[in-house]
Amino acid sequence: MKSRDFDNCAGAGPLRHEVRRSAALSGASTVVRFAMFALAFIVIDATPAVVPSGAHAQSSNSNATPISGVMPVGTPVEIVSGLSIPWSAVPVGEEVLVSQRGTAEIVAFRPGEALRSVGSVRVFVARGDGGMLGLAVLEQGTDVWIYAYHSTTEGNRIVRMPYSNGMLGDPEVVLDGIPGGRSHNGGRIAFGPDGMLYATVGETRNLELPQDLNSLGGKILRMTPDGGIPSDNPFADSLVYSFGHRNPQGLAWDDAGQLWATEFGSDTWDELNRIEPGGNYGWPIVEGRGGNPDYIDPVMQWGTREMGPSGLAYIDGTFFIAGLTGQRLWSVTIDATGNPVATAHYTGEYGRIRHVFEGSDGNLWFLTNTRGGGDNRILSVPLAPAQ
Ligand SMILES: [Ca+2]
DSSP states (O other): OOSTTTTTOOOBOOOOOOOOOOGGGHHHHHHHHHHHHHHHHHHHHTOTTTSOOHHHHHHHTTTOOBSSOEEEOSOOEEEEEEESSEEEEEEETTEEEEEETTOSEEEEEOTTSOOEEEEEOSSOOOOTTOSEEEEEEEEETTEEEEEEEEEETTEEEEEEEEEETTEEOOOEEEEEEEOOOSSOOOOOEEEOTTSOEEEEEOOTTOTTSTTOTTSOTTEEEEEOTTSOOOTTSSSTTOOEEEEOOSEEEEEEEOTTOOEEEEEEOSSSEEEEEEOOTTOBOOTTTOSSOOOOTTSOOOSEEEETTTOOEEEEEEETTEEEEEETTTTEEEEEEEBTTSOEEEEEESTTTSOOEEEEEEOTTSSEEEEEOOTTSOSEEEEEEOEEEOO
């Protein structure tokens, strides 16, 4: 292991913008929305004493109780098993499509039924933390497009394939020439509430890339569904939405439409960032909170042993983070003073967790990634209002 996240690279999956499903929680959601705005001001003020730092925050804020949001309840149940290093999953109708990092194939299943292959990409390589990474789905009328971020010998790319009658059609390239390598490939893709496709790109261990606005490495990208540059992107003629990232692998939007992202740090701090268009998130000058006004500090940070964040989801006022290195699921809620509170779930119980999302049954689903590939699973657990 050259580094703790050499094989951690996992991604956050394809988070479709989740539709709120509980009218009973809408009041709480409003509270969270205001709390998030308050939080934004805290971040801008960059007051370390106010913004807790992840695992440490959990203990230092042990008296703080969430005022809103949801928590998992009960024991997770297995939805599917036999997956090989699943990286991303997207519900499509009654099915769920899953990427497995080491294979060019995408598989699908209906809950209770066996896995089957639905198609593959032809140009493909799996090495280091690269391979078949993020998936996203775009439904246009009766047409369904499956987007995939995958590695090739020439770097990473995003393709899309029509999905009909249970099979993927031929891939067409959406974006080529994304930097790639053995590690720090990023790889999460998701459509935002604005209808644009976002992608997290790692710096491939090239420290020159994150601060170079002419490179797509160490960036979060924003593009039209066909890979074009939106006219309202922060930099002219550029797909770059934010920069100064190391290896971001999680994307989610809150109720206010604000984008958030998780990011693997190096040896000290893993990050949850509130993403501003054109923002510089500091790598490689700063890891975690540096208090340097030239860079945007993370809203929360965790010691790298406790976290190793891949997938990110936002459901009913609560962030859920797949802790790969930390082998646990994290939730982040807001306490009565407007501060985020992180809570760990299932530490060590299910091994490495790659991705988390709202499943087709409305429960919280998460993907396991035990070392060696083996027999990995998707697990489901109900959510209930936080007490
Ligand atoms: Ca940072």
